Amino acid sequence: MQKSRISILFEGYIANKLTGEEVLELQELLNGEEDQLDIRDLIGEELKRDPLLLSEEEWLAGIEVNIMNKLTGRRENVKPRVWRLWVRSAVAAILILGIGISLHYWLAKDNTPDSKVVISAGGNKAILRLADGSEISLSELQSEIIVGDALTYADGSVVKGGTASHWKDQKIDVYIPRGGTYKIILADGTRVWLNADTRLKYQFNKQKQVRELELDGEAYFEVAHQNIGEGEQRKAVPFLVRTAGYTVKVHGTSFNVTAYRGEPSRTTLVEGSVEVDVPNKQEQHFLKPNQQAIVSSNRVAIIDVESSSYTSWKEGTFNFSGEDLEGILRQAARWYDVEVHFQRDELKQLKFEGIVPRYEDLEGLLKALEKAGDIKFEIKERELLVK
Incomplete structure (x- = not known):
């Protein structure tokens, strides 16, 4: 047969x-x-x-x-x-339980909540702020820049105003606005993906004995190893990521840092090893792959996680693993550049699991949430009301 x-x-x-x-x-x-x-x-x-x-x-x-x-x-x-x-x-609802729901948002554009307001997903947006006060708006047609002898895009074209004499040895302030994302390849080969509403400060200086960055927001790092000296004097150049509440010392390669002000900070390790240090604490916390350090009020909690849930944003998806609605919409607010208001506070605690494409219009995400839980949304201009 x-x-x-x-x-x-x-x-x-x-x-x-x-x-x-x-x-x-x-x-x-x-x-x-x-x-x-x-x-x-x-x-x-x-x-x-x-x-x-x-x-x-x-x-x-x-x-x-x-x-x-x-x-x-x-x-x-x-x-x-x-x-x-x-x-x-799953604590409350599963986004992708119904057959065919998930792919529907990849293939169909017309099944969205009843609303005349269409809010598109974010895209490639970034601004470089130099120490001399000048600003460079990066091209929205490009997705990454490379820090080398000149400041270039991935296709080799030079960033306007990005000649070496203009920015070399200055502290570069990279700002990603709400609704934006960008990738940076640093001079040492380190790759950094920056999420919406994020600022990264970086000093280009080959002579410096430590690589040090300041982060406010969310970034994913793939750190390149760098050594100085010869023979027995050869040693690794440290790589530090400083946030408002703690410092991440890198001993390995791939990790994600979420450090938005007013929210618990999370460092999630994908590969290698990192050390999390909190100021005024005589403690050193080392992470293994698929572990996460949550820092809140100078306290550090280490938990086991599926790291892909916290790095999927750079791959183009929202991946919610038991996430509460407040946290989900906080991410959506930054990506779609909207303000969120809850009709009742208890709605914030609803929990969801699932995967939703990040580059669909906002309505795709809202429709998935409405199918999964007893909630409704209203959009007025760039304000989202949860009912």
């Missing part, structure tokens, strides 16, 4: 052998009622062979999220058994 297309794709999904096109095809088939029945039958057969104490709905939720991971570029494959914990730990 010839296998159906849904059977072939399901087997490919189980074996983790689907191509990108086949992942999209599987998601499209899941939108059809007849194919949903077929996939439930296939899931039932799979559960007979490998019982995981999962329901069909939990299996479907795992497939849906795994497909979203593939679509958004996450590298690791997540088997259904992992999502058993994901489903049972």
Whole structure:
């Protein structure tokens, strides 16, 4: 008997052998009622062979999220058994539980909340402020700059006003406004992704014995190793990220720092090792990959996390893992440059899980939240009311 297309794709999904096109095809088939029945039958057969104490709905939720991971570029494959914990730990609502909801926001533009106001996602925006008071607005058609003998964009074109004689050895203040993001490759090869409403201060000086940056906002770092001296005198050049409440000393490579004023600060380690030091505290906190340091009121808490949930912004998605609505909309407010108002304070504590594309209009995110929870939104100009 010839296998159906849904059977072939399901087997490919189980074996983790689907191509990108086949992942999209599987998601499209899941939108059809007849194919949903077929996939439930296939899931039932799979559960007979490998019982995981999962329901069909939990299996479907795992497939849906795994497909979203593939679509958004996450590298690791997540088997259904992992999502058993994901489903049972959801506190209030799951954004991507319904079949076909997630991909809908990738492919459909017209299913948005009833509102005449369309608020577009952020984009490439950044301003360089130099010590002499001059400012350089970076091109919105570019996404990154490279600090070298000249200040250039990734395509090799020189940033206007970015000749070496103009900015070399000055402290550069990079400001990312609300609704903006930009990437910077520093002179030592370190790569820095800057999120919305963020300021990074950096001194270009090859002779300095320490690499030191000041951060107010959120940034993801991939730090390049740098050494000075020869032979036995050779030593690593320290890399420090200073925030208003603590300092991160880098011993490894990849990590994310969230340090917005008025909010708990978080340092999330992806690879390598970092040390978190709080002023006036004789404590040193070392992080391992997939650990996070939360700093609030000079207190440090170390917790285990899935680091990709806190770095997905640079890949183009919002990834909420048990996040409360206040925190979700705080991120949205910075990215879409809106002001958020809650009709009742208890709405702030609603918790959600899921993945939503970051470069869709604001309405896409709001529609997903409305489907997942008992909430409604109203938009007036650039103000968002939560009801």
